[in-house]
Amino acid sequence: MELGVPDIVKWFDFANKKIQHHKDYLSALDRPIGDGDHGINMARGCKEAINKIMTKNYAEPSEVIKDVAMALLAKVGGASGPLYGTAFLKMSMAVKGYEVLSLSTLANGMEAALAGLKQRGKSDIGEKTLIDVWSPMGDYISTGEISSDGLIELARDALETSKDTMATKGRAAYFKEKSIGHIDPGSASSFYIFEALAEVIKEKE
Amino acid sequence: MKKIINDPNQVVQDMIDGLIVANSKHLKQVPDTFVVARKDAPINGKVALVSGGGSGHEPAHAGYIGKGMLDAAVCGEVFTSPTPDQVFEAIKAVDGGAGVFLVIKNYTGDIMNFEMAAELAEAEGIQVETVIVNDDVAVEDSSFTTGRRGIAGTVFVHKIAGAKAERGASLNEVKAVAEKVVANVRSMGMALTPCTVPAAGEPSFELAEDEMEIGMGIHGEPGINRGSIATADEIATTLTEKVLSDRDFSGDVAVLVNGLGATPEMELYIMNKKVHELLAAKGINVYKTFVGEYMTSLEMAGCSITILQLDDELKELLDAESIAPAFRM
Numbered sequence: 001m002e003l004g005v006p007d008i009v010k011w012f013d014f015a016n017k018k019i020q021h022h023k024d025y026l027s028a029l030d031r032p033i034g035d036g037d038h039g040i041n042m043a044r045g046c047k048e049a050i051n052k053i054m055t056k057n058y059a060e061p062s063e064v065i066k067d068v069a070m071a072l073l074a075k076v077g078g079a080s081g082p083l084y085g086t087a088f089l090k091m092s093m094a095v096k097g098y099e100v101l102s103l104s105t106l107a108n109g110m111e112a113a114l115a116g117l118k119q120r121g122k123s124d125i126g127e128k129t130l131i132d133v134w135s136p137m138g139d140y141i142s143t144g145e146i147s148s149d150g151l152i153e154l155a156r157d158a159l160e161t162s163k164d165t166m167a168t169k170g171r172a173a174y175f176k177e178k179s180i181g182h183i184d185p186g187s188a189s190s191f192y193i194f195e196a197l198a199e200v201i202k203e204k205e
Numbered sequence: 206m207k208k209i210i211n212d213p214n215q216v217v218q219d220m221i222d223g224l225i226v227a228n229s230k231h232l233k234q235v236p237d238t239f240v241v242a243r244k245d246a247p248i249n250g251k252v253a254l255v256s257g258g259g260s261g262h263e264p265a266h267a268g269y270i271g272k273g274m275l276d277a278a279v280c281g282e283v284f285t286s287p288t289p290d291q292v293f294e295a296i297k298a299v300d301g302g303a304g305v306f307l308v309i310k311n312y313t314g315d316i317m318n319f320e321m322a323a324e325l326a327e328a329e330g331i332q333v334e335t336v337i338v339n340d341d342v343a344v345e346d347s348s349f350t351t352g353r354r355g356i357a358g359t360v361f362v363h364k365i366a367g368a369k370a371e372r373g374a375s376l377n378e379v380k381a382v383a384e385k386v387v388a389n390v391r392s393m394g395m396a397l398t399p400c401t402v403p404a405a406g407e408p409s410f411e412l413a414e415d416e417m418e419i420g421m422g423i424h425g426e427p428g429i430n431r432g433s434i435a436t437a438d439e440i441a442t443t444l445t446e447k448v449l450s451d452r453d454f455s456g457d458v459a460v461l462v463n464g465l466g467a468t469p470e471m472e473l474y475i476m477n478k479k480v481h482e483l484l485a486a487k488g489i490n491v492y493k494t495f496v497g498e499y500m501t502s503l504e505m506a507g508c509s510i511t512i513l514q515l516d517d518e519l520k521e522l523l524d525a526e527s528i529a530p531a532f533r534m
Contacts, residue, residue, distance in 0.1 A: 027405065035284050035424045036409045037402060073321070077259075077285040079314035082321050085289075120317055170313050173351045174344060174426045 002100040007200050008061040009053055012068050014196035016046040019189060030185040033172035038080065038185035045076030045084070060099050065092035065109075079170060080186055082120055083130060090116035103144055110138035121169060128167035128179060130186035133158045137194050148202035155194040162187045206406045208504075213403035217260045217280050224267055228530050231271055239287065240295040241267040242277035252370040252379045253277070253299035256308040256363060257292065258315050259284040261402070262423060265500045268531030269360065274367035275308075275529070283402045283503070284424050286314035292322030296331060304332035304376035308362050308383065310355025311339040334376050336383040338362050340392040340511065342451045343420030343428050354422050357463040357500040357511045358390035361523070364532060368525035386519065391451050393444045394509030396421040396465065397434070400502055419443055423465070423502040437472065441479035444510040449487065454514050457492040458484065459523060461511035466501040468508050473497065476508055484512075492520060499531070 003011075019026070019042050026039030049071035058064050065088050073085030094112035098105050114134050118124055125135045136158045140146055167179035170186070210216050217239055224241065225234050233244045247253060256266045257279030266278035276299035281287035296305045305326065309319045316337065323333040340358030366383040374382070396418050399408035409425045412418060417435065420428025435443070462477045464470070473496050484491055492515055500509070515523070527534045 031409055035402075035426075036405055037282075037285060040404050041282070041285060074288050074290045077282055077288050077314070077318070079286070079312075079317055081286075081288055082314070082317035086321075120321075121313070169351060171351070171424075171426065174354075174422070178427070 001201065001204055002102055003061065003106065003200070004100045005058045005061055005064060007204075008064045008101070009058075011197050011200045012046075012049060012053060012064070014199050015193045016050045018192035018196055019043055019046045022188075022192060026185050026189055029183050029188055033167065033175050033179050033182045034185060035171060037078070038189065041076045041078050041080060042189050045072045045081065048075040060097070061101050062092040062096040062098070065095070079121070080189070083117055083186070086116040086120040087113040087134070103141065103146065107138065107142035107144070110134070110141050114138050123169045126165060127169040128162055128165040128172060128184045128187075129169050130184070130190040132162040132165065132184070133187045133190040133194065146201070148198040148205060151198040151201065152195055155191050155198070159183065159187050159191045206401050206403070208401070208403060210403055213406070216403050217282060220260065220263070221267070221280060231528065231530070232267075235277070235294055235298045238291055238294045239280040240277055240291060240298060241270055241280065242295065242298050243270055243272070246276050246299040247301040248276070249301045250303050250373070251301050252303045252374065252376050253301055253305045254308060254363070254367050254370055254379070255279065255292070255295045255299060255305055256359070257281065257287050257295065258310055258312070259286055259424070261400075261503045262500050264498065264531030265360065266363070269363045269529045271527060271529035273371050273525060273527030273529065273534070274363050274532060283404065286312065286318045289318050289321035289325060292319055293325045296322060296326045296333065297329075300331050304334065306366065306370065306376060306379050306383070307333060307335040308359065308366065309335055309337050310359055311337050311352055312354065313351055332376055334380045336362065336366070336380060336387060338387055340387070340390045341422065342391050342393050342447055343422070354426065356392045356394060356423050357461055357509050358392045358513070360461065360499045360532070361390055361459065361511070361513050362386045364527060365519055365522040367527065368522040371525070382518070382522065386513065389452075389514040389519070390511060391448045392509050392511040393447050394421060394423070394463075394465070394507060395419045395428070395440055395444060396425070396502075396505055396507035398467065398506040399425055400466065400505040402503070417507075421507065423500060425502070425505070437475040438479045441476045441510070442483060445480050445483045445512075448510060448512050452514070454489050454512060457490050457515040457520065459493045459495070459513040459515055460484070460491050461495045461499060461513075463500055463509045463511065464498045465505040465507040465509070466498065467504045467506040470497065473508060476510070480510055493523060
C-alpha cells in the first residue's frame with residue numbers, strides 16, 4: 001500500500017468533514033473537563049487547512065501535510081493548535097522527498113509526529129491527552145501489516161482506554177479524579193483523523 | 206445568550222477596533238493581526254514586553270499597553286490562546302534590539318503557543334525571555350500537574366516589569382524582577398454565576414441561584430468547593446486566609462480586589478473593607494490598594510483577591526508612571 005498526494009488530500013478532506021460533522025459533540029466533550037470550545041477551534045482550523053490544500057497543486061505528500069500543519073497552527077489556537085501543528089509539521093519533515101508514502105515512510109512520519117507531541121506538550125502516554133491515540137496508531141502502522149478495520153478498531157480502543165484514565169496534563173488535569181469517565185476531546189478529534197485515514201486505506205484494499 | 210455584539214465570530218476584531226479608536230493617540234493595531242501595540246513601538250534600545258492570552262478578560266491584556274507597562278498584547282479568540290504566528294508578529298512589531306520579554310499565564314495552551322513563537326523569534330535572531338505567572342492558590346502546586354493558573358496577579362507583573370524595562374533595564378534584569386513578582390504574589394477567586402463564550406452560545410457550567418464556587422478559575426475551571434452563598438465578610442475571610450496561608454506575608458503589601466465582570470464596585474469595596482481588617486489584624490500594612498476590574502471573565506459574577514509582598518524595589522516600580530488605559534499611575 002502506498003499513499004500519494006491525492007490520498008493525503010483525501011485523508012484531510014475526510015478528517016475535516018468528520019470534524020465539522022462532530023463539531024458540537026467535540027465541544028460538548030470539552031465542556032465538563034475543559035472550556036467547551038474544542039469543536040469550534042478544530043472546525044475553524046480544519047476548514048482553513050482544507051481551503052488551502054484544495055486549491056493548490058502538490059509535488060509530494062509532505063507539502064500537503066506541511067500546509068495542513070501551518071493552517072492548524074495559525075487557526076486552531078488553544079493547546080490543540082500547537083499540538084496538531086507540531087505533529088503534522090514533524091510528520092511532513094520526516095516524509096519529505098517521497099512522492100508516495102509507503103507504510104514504513106508513514107510509520108517514520110508517525111514516529112516524528114509523536115515525538116513532537118511529547119516534546120511540545122511535555123507529556124507522555126497515559127496522561128489523558130491525544131498522545132493516547134497517536135501512540136498506539138504509530139505502533140500499529142510501524143508493524144508494516146495493517147488493515148483499515150484494524151486501524152479503526154485500535155483507535156476506538158485507545159479512545160476508550162483514555163476515557164478511564166485520570167488527566168495529569170492539560171486543562172482537564174484541574175479535575176483530577178473527576179476527569180475519569182470523560183472522553184478526552186483531543187483524543188476524540190484524533191480518533192476522527194485516524195478514522196479518516198482508515199477510510200482512505202480502505203478504498204485501496 | 207443576551208449580549209451586545211454584532212456577530213459572535215467577530216467579537217475580537219470588533220473589540221480591537223473600538224479599543225484602538227478610543228486610544229488612537231497611544232495604541233495601534235499591527236496590520237492583519239490581533240496584535241495591539243504601543244503607537245511608538247518599537248522603542249530603540251528598550252526591552253519590549255509582550256503579553257496576551259484568550260480574549261474575554263478585558264482590560265487584560267490590551268488595556269495594559271502603554272509607556273510604563275506592556276509594549277504589545279496578543280488577543281486570542283475568546284478564552285483561547287493566541288496562535289504562535291500572532292505572538293511572533295507581536296514580538297517582531299515591538300523588538301527594539303534589546304530583546305523581548307513575554308509574560309505568560311500558566312495555561313497549557315498559552316505556554317505552547319508562546320514557546321513556539323519564542324522559537325520562531327530566536328530563529329530570526331531576536332532575543333526572547335519569558336516568565337510564567339502562576340498566582341492562583343486554589344490549585345495544588347505540584348510538579349505532577351499542569352500547576353497553578355495565572356490570574357489577576359499577572360497585572361502586577363505587567364506593571365512592575367514594565368516599569369523596570371522603561372528605566373532601561375536589560376532583558377535579564379526585567380526577567381529577574383518579573384520572577385520576583387511571581388514569587389511574591391498570590392491570588393484566589395470565587396464565582397457566583399457562569400459566563401457564556403459568544404461563539405458557544407451557552408454557559409460553560411452551571412451554578413444554582415443560591416450557590417457559589419470558591420477557587421474557580423477565570424475560564425470557569427473548578428475550584429476548591431461549591432457551597433451555599435455566604436456573606437461578603439465570610440467570602441473575604443475564606444479567600445484572604447487561603448492566600449495568607451500559602452506564603453508568609455509581612456510588612457508592606459499591595460492588595461488587588463478584582464471584579465470578574467458582573468460584580469458591582471459596591472460589592473468589591475465591601476470585600477476590600479474586610480480584607481483590610483484581616484490584614485491589619487495580622488500586622489500586615491497595605492501600602493497600596495487597587496479595587497476594580499483588572500482580569501475579568503466575560504460577564505461572570507465574582508471576584509478575586511490578590512496580595513503582593515513588597516520591598517523597596519517593588520514599591521518604587523509599582524509607583525512608577527504608567528499611561529496604560531486600564532492602569533494609569
